[in-house]
Amino acid sequence: MRNPFSKTYEPEEIQMFEFLQGIKFFERLRQKELARFLPTLHHRKYVKDEVVFFSKDPSQAMYLIKKGSIVLTIDIKDNFETIMELGKGEAFGENSLIQNAKRTYTAIIASDEAQLIVIPHFAIQEIFDSNPKIKAKMMTSLAEYYNANNQRLFRSYRESFGFFSLRQMFE
Incomplete structure (x- = not known):
């Protein structure tokens, strides 16, 4: 039997919860x-080849992909080398x-257009400050x-042994 005192949500809120729970960093959270997070979500549209952020920028937001694809690259000398491509239902800027x-x-x-949900860093930190359980669940997902x-x-x-030294990671 349903608790008569529990909050009910609108269908579009439930749809957003389902979308969020499909993303690694939100998978442990209850409705x-x-x-x-609902009041913190900002919907943005981007076009092909638009840069969402650059390496070494301050991490001011997390991004969730509603539509389209994004490539994550690292700068090697004057080139961008692709690390991975992400699509709908994935997050970056973690x-x-x-x-x-x-x-x-x-x-x-990477796609002709993309629809992203942006969650500002300050909003995430405010939620973390007032909800240690949410922070613990999301940080566990981040650690995983x-x-x-x-x-x-x-x-x-191991598969490309000899191209670089792991010791360099700790210098």
């Missing part, structure tokens, strides 16, 4: 917790969950994400 972080890659729109990235990095290193 009540996700509702805290280090905006961390205080005082800088971008580690450049994000560029970074752990998976480390595993891929080390696997790639």
